[in-house]
Amino acid sequence: MTAPTIQWVDGSVHLIDQTLLPHTEEILEITSPAEMVNAIERLAIRGAPAIGVAGAYGVALAAVSVGIDTTEFEEAVDSLRNARPTAVNLARMVDRTAALRANGPERILEEAHAIREEELQASVAMGDLGADLILDLVGDRPIRAMTICNTGALATVERGTALSVIQTLHERDRLQEALPLETRPLLQGSRLTTWELQKMDAPFRLLVDSAGPFLLARGDVDVVLTGADRVAANGDTANKIGTFSIALGAAHAGVPFIVVAPESTVDANTATGSEIEIEDRGPSEVVGFGGTLTAPSGTPAINPAFDVTPVDLITALVTDGRVIRYDRGEGPQVPA
Amino acid sequence: MTAPTIQWVDGSVHLIDQTLLPHTEEILEITSPAEMVNAIERLAIRGAPAIGVAGAYGVALAAVSVGIDTTEFEEAVDSLRNARPTAVNLARMVDRTAALRANGPERILEEAHAIREEELQASVAMGDLGADLILDLVGDRPIRAMTICNTGALATVERGTALSVIQTLHERDRLQEALPLETRPLLQGSRLTTWELQKMDAPFRLLVDSAGPFLLARGDVDVVLTGADRVAANGDTANKIGTFSIALGAAHAGVPFIVVAPESTVDANTATGSEIEIEDRGPSEVVGFGGTLTAPSGTPAINPAFDVTPVDLITALVTDGRVIRYDRGEGPQVPA
Numbered sequence: 001m002t003a004p005t006i007q008w009v010d011g012s013v014h015l016i017d018q019t020l021l022p023h024t025e026e027i028l029e030i031t032s033p034a035e036m037v038n039a040i041e042r043l044a045i046r047g048a049p050a051i052g053v054a055g056a057y058g059v060a061l062a063a064v065s066v067g068i069d070t071t072e073f074e075e076a077v078d079s080l081r082n083a084r085p086t087a088v089n090l091a092r093m094v095d096r097t098a099a100l101r102a103n104g105p106e107r108i109l110e111e112a113h114a115i116r117e118e119e120l121q122a123s124v125a126m127g128d129l130g131a132d133l134i135l136d137l138v139g140d141r142p143i144r145a146m147t148i149c150n151t152g153a154l155a156t157v158e159r160g161t162a163l164s165v166i167q168t169l170h171e172r173d174r175l176q177e178a179l180p181l182e183t184r185p186l187l188q189g190s191r192l193t194t195w196e197l198q199k200m201d202a203p204f205r206l207l208v209d210s211a212g213p214f215l216l217a218r219g220d221v222d223v224v225l226t227g228a229d230r231v232a233a234n235g236d237t238a239n240k241i242g243t244f245s246i247a248l249g250a251a252h253a254g255v256p257f258i259v260v261a262p263e264s265t266v267d268a269n270t271a272t273g274s275e276i277e278i279e280d281r282g283p284s285e286v287v288g289f290g291g292t293l294t295a296p297s298g299t300p301a302i303n304p305a306f307d308v309t310p311v312d313l314i315t316a317l318v319t320d321g322r323v324i325r326y327d328r329g330e331g332p333q334v335p336a
Numbered sequence: 337m338t339a340p341t342i343q344w345v346d347g348s349v350h351l352i353d354q355t356l357l358p359h360t361e362e363i364l365e366i367t368s369p370a371e372m373v374n375a376i377e378r379l380a381i382r383g384a385p386a387i388g389v390a391g392a393y394g395v396a397l398a399a400v401s402v403g404i405d406t407t408e409f410e411e412a413v414d415s416l417r418n419a420r421p422t423a424v425n426l427a428r429m430v431d432r433t434a435a436l437r438a439n440g441p442e443r444i445l446e447e448a449h450a451i452r453e454e455e456l457q458a459s460v461a462m463g464d465l466g467a468d469l470i471l472d473l474v475g476d477r478p479i480r481a482m483t484i485c486n487t488g489a490l491a492t493v494e495r496g497t498a499l500s501v502i503q504t505l506h507e508r509d510r511l512q513e514a515l516p517l518e519t520r521p522l523l524q525g526s527r528l529t530t531w532e533l534q535k536m537d538a539p540f541r542l543l544v545d546s547a548g549p550f551l552l553a554r555g556d557v558d559v560v561l562t563g564a565d566r567v568a569a570n571g572d573t574a575n576k577i578g579t580f581s582i583a584l585g586a587a588h589a590g591v592p593f594i595v596v597a598p599e600s601t602v603d604a605n606t607a608t609g610s611e612i613e614i615e616d617r618g619p620s621e622v623v624g625f626g627g628t629l630t631a632p633s634g635t636p637a638i639n640p641a642f643d644v645t646p647v648d649l650i651t652a653l654v655t656d657g658r659v660i661r662y663d664r665g666e667g668p669q670v671p672a
Contacts, residue, residue: 207637
């Protein structure tokens with residue numbers, strides 16, 4: 001990858017503007033918390049771990065620009081925390097950095113850097129643990145791995161979550177092909193995951209979301225790998241809309257369905273999936289794509305950005321520290 | 337609707353060019369079987385019953401233009417029959433009209449007209465039988481009906497199959513809302529079904545395909561209605577890609593899943609779904625969205641146009657003549 005997804009450069013934050021990929025690679029220079037909120041809201045940066053890092057750097061920008069003893073600082077922290085509701089990482093990393101306000105802006109920035117470094121190390125660990133698990137579950141042979149949305153370097157800092165596992169399989173010469181779903185409405189699979197798979201020189205074929213369950217039924221898939229926006233204490237998992245659909249397909253076909261997410265995504269304060277708020281992003285994303293309107297003007301739409309997959313459809317959760325085998329009755333069991 | 341989907345006008349066939357909807361309403365004038373094959377192949381006309389009528393009129397055009405005693409006639413019949421492989425109606429209606437070649441072009445045209453009239457009457461019957469069944473299954477109250485692809489007048493001649501049932505519910509003041517799936521890759525739901533629902537002044541909200549199973553799980557849907565491209569003798573059903581996915585979602589949620597298709601769609605010569613050929617339409621439809629290239633250039637793709645839903649996920653089949661309750665162990669049981 002030419003530029004990192006997100007990094008601190010001389011008092012500002014540099015982001016790849018993901019809304020312009022795959023055709024244009026442009027770096028956004030973020031210099032204020034308001035610009036960071038805007039970048040998160042319009043998905044210039046997205047993916048649960050990446051927006052956690054973005055939120056932390058946003059707090060650092062606030063501390064530097066408006067000072068830590070102002071109501072503007074508190075307002076900036078609030079607006080960063082609420083820029084998107086579903087992923088737990090954002091609120092958690094905003095709170096973790098803001099909690100250090102008494103120690104001054106330097107300490108906040110140091111913490112944001114630490115969060116970024118943790119996410120990077122987590123990606124490497126998830127890749128290894130996930131690849132080991134799959135070769136154990138499926139057998140040590142070339143793997144056809146279906147995935148949804150973008151869970152690669154663009155969603156984290158480097159390598160990613162579910163896509164880190166695919167990259168690790170590829171590096172171990174055990175990837176027959178990746179099968180990314182395009183991921184309507186915003187096409188993160190089509191625009192971003194394909195772009196990352198090309199960069200890592202991995203074999204892949206793209207498909208529309210609704211073809212996922214059929215390919216599973218036809219025997220074209222060995223494993224499904226997804227990220228997570230929030231894992232509840234019982235293992236129910238909120239992730240990109242469509243994840244539940246391929247979980248149903250995987251269960252029907254008897255194919256392992258594996259969630260890959262850092263420990264920071266597990267939310268002990270959310271007992272089950274029914275407590276997870278699902279963001280509705282409004283009709284404009286559904287009635288067209290980019291500048292192209294495909295439905296008649298005035299078409300109303302429902303647009304849940306996420307869905308919840310119940311734990312009984314999930315084989316295992318791979319985090320940066322452990323493998324939790326739901327299929328053997330294990331659970332995240334995180335102390336609150 | 338301003339113009340009928342397909343009609344014979346003074347020696348040529350007039351079709352609405354469905355590739356241009358919803359923004360442009362243009363009539364194609366088809367004067368040769370080769371033009372008809374092209375119109376069917378590029379989906380200017382689509383929908384199993386509609387392409388059956390188109391195939392029949394194509395044979396009539398062949399009889400008029402090249403005569404019935406020529407090898408060109410046989411070649412035209414062959415190319416019409418094979419213009420698309422999955423829907424049984426096309427081959428069946430081409431064969432039914434071509435079988436009358438000894439009786440001359442006039443008789444062939446008369447038969448094509450009869451096929452068109454049969455499809456029209458069938459739509460009315462399916463609407464009534466389907467609406468009766470739903471109010472019986474779900475209760476006599478406002479219905480939230482999810483549907484996929486386009487199964488309305490544009491897919492038949494008037495009213496349609498699954499969408500005819502939704503129209504009948506609306507006319508009986510029992511439609512709370514229709515929930516059309518956009519139906520990637522070609523967006524028949526977004527482009528065509530919304531356009532038809534607007535014309536019939538029915539309440540609706542559009543959604544991306546992958547949100548279907550989640551809305552079912554959340555309790556937002558009372559019934560799923562789909563058309564069929566081919567119904568096997570055991571009830572397994574080939575339909576637009578994504579149908580299997582919402583059938584899984586409906587079964588998981590305990591929501592009735594009803595296939596609506598004329599008797600002509602039931603194929604006694606196909607024992608089960610595993611015998612149904614699934615057309616792969618190539619990567620170009622998947623890597624873009626309405627004229628916009630959304631994936632990196634050179635992206636490979638899988639593009640099955642249909643999937644097969646096993647009969648054990650289907651509650652009932654509604655045809656123009658009967659209701660077959662799979663949930664009560666009934667089957668199409670058509671004599672070969």
